[in-house]
Amino acid sequence: DTGVSQDPRHKITKRGQNVTFRCDPISEHNRLYWYRQTLGQGPEFLTYFQNEAQLEKSRLLSDRFSAERPKGSFSTLEIQRTEQGDSAMYLCASSPTSGGNNEQFFGPGTRLTVL
Amino acid sequence: GQSLEQPSEVTAVEGAIVQINCTYQTSGFYGLSWYQQHDGGAPTFLSYNGLDGLEETGRFSSFLSRSDSYGYLLLQELQMKDSASYFCAVRFRGSSNTGKLIFGQGTTLQVKP
Numbered sequence: 771d772t773g774v775s776q777d778p779r780h781k782i783t784k785r786g787q788n789v790t791f792r793c794d795p796i797s798e799h800n801r802l803y804w805y806r807q808t809l810g811q812g813p814e815f816l817t818y819f820q821n822e823a824q825l826e827k828s829r830l831l832s833d834r835f836s837a838e839r840p841k842g843s844f845s846t847l848e849i850q851r852t853e854q855g856d857s858a859m860y861l862c863a864s865s866p867t868s869g870g871n872n873e874q875f876f877g878p879g880t881r882l883t884v885l
Numbered sequence: 886g887q888s889l890e891q892p893s894e895v896t897a898v899e900g901a902i903v904q905i906n907c908t909y910q911t912s913g914f915y916g917l918s919w920y921q922q923h924d925g926g927a928p929t930f931l932s933y934n935g936l937d938g939l940e941e942t943g944r945f946s947s948f949l950s951r952s953d954s955y956g957y958l959l960l961q962e963l964q965m966k967d968s969a970s971y972f973c974a975v976r977f978r979g980s981s982n983t984g985k986l987i988f989g990q991g992t993t994l995q996v997k998p
Contacts (some may be wrong), residue, residue, distance in 0.1 A: 774927075803985060812972045812988030813928065826983045861927065865984070872915060872935070872976050874986060876927040 772796060774877035778864050782853055782883045790848045791880045793836040795864030802845050803874065804837055806830065813861055819845060820867075852884045889912035889973055889989035896995045897963055905958045905992045907973035914975040917956045920988065923969045931958070931971075959993070976986045982987045 775794045795802050799868050800821045805813035816835070818826045821842035831837075834852075839845040849856055859881050863874040889909040897903040906918065916935035920928040934940050934949035934956060946959040960967055970993050974986040 801984065803983075805986075810990070812974070812991050813986070815985045815987065818983040818985055820983075826985065863928075863986075871928040871983060872918065872933055876920075876929070878927050 774862055774864055774875050776860075776877040776880050778880055779878060779885075780881045782885065784885050785852060785854060788848065788850045788854055789852060789882065790846055791860055791862075793844070793847070793862030793877060793881075794843045795843070795862070796875055797843075799864035799866050799875070800842065801865045801867060802839055802844070803865075804847050805863065807859045807861055807879070808857075812850045816847075816860075849882075852882075854884045857882055858885045887914075887975065887977065887987045889975065889987065891971075891973055891989040891992045893990070894993045894995070896997065898962055898997050899965060901963050902959065902961045903963060903994065904995070905930060905960075905971050905973075906963050907956045907958070907989055909954050909956075909973075909975060909989075911975055911977070911987065913978045914987075915978050915984070917947070918974045918975055918976060919945075919947050919958045920972045920974060921969050922972065922991070928972060933976075959985075965996050965998070970994070 802819040804816040807813040819839040834850045859879040861879045862877045865874045908929045916966040918933045931946040950955040972991045973996040974988045
């Protein structure tokens with residue numbers, strides 16, 4: 771399967787714990803995005819990487835959130851001191867730099883539940 | 886800021902045609918995209934309008950009018966498998982040129998036999 775993969779698919783944690791999610795984009799894609807989606811809403815942009823450089827962070831991304839893409843391939847999203855409001859689906863997407871239709875390819879997501 | 890508005894729910898019967906509208910308030914975007922998301926699944930790309938006018942891809946067509954800040958997705962010959970949520974999204978042209986997507990809240994389409 772050459773699509774975007776995310777791990778884990780589900781994560782249940784207690785409030786105050788740290789969690790880390792991984793995203794493996796499509797191998798030739800140098801653009802990588804993280805989005806968050808809550809029930810009944812559209813995905814909300816969190817952060818963007820061009821290769822290994824993090825070029826934009828949403829104001830939604832508090833200081834408890836950090837993302838990396840150390841070698842310009844896979845990316846990790848860490849949430850420290852989780853809160854119940856962090857419960858959501860965390861989606862990763864990738865795309866090539868150039869693309870006529872600007873399609874972003876989404877992974878299956880990591881569903882986080884904070885108890 | 887940027888915002889997109891879509892109807893929250895639409896119901897139609899198998900074989901029919903349905904149109905899902907999207908109005909937006911934003912400036913500086915490349916184009917309007919549509920994504921489909923089944924329950925528990927990932928959003929998947931359906932279509933993109935970079936220019937005004939109609940784009941057709943099989944049973945799906947999408948339209949954009951920048952002067953009216955309006956677009957729509959047209960689904961023809963509806964099938965049961967088309968029951969899903971549909972999101973319009975603008976590809977934002979910000980200072981960082983990231984191409985991030987700003988999504989609407991989504992329209993849940995229910996196709997009935």
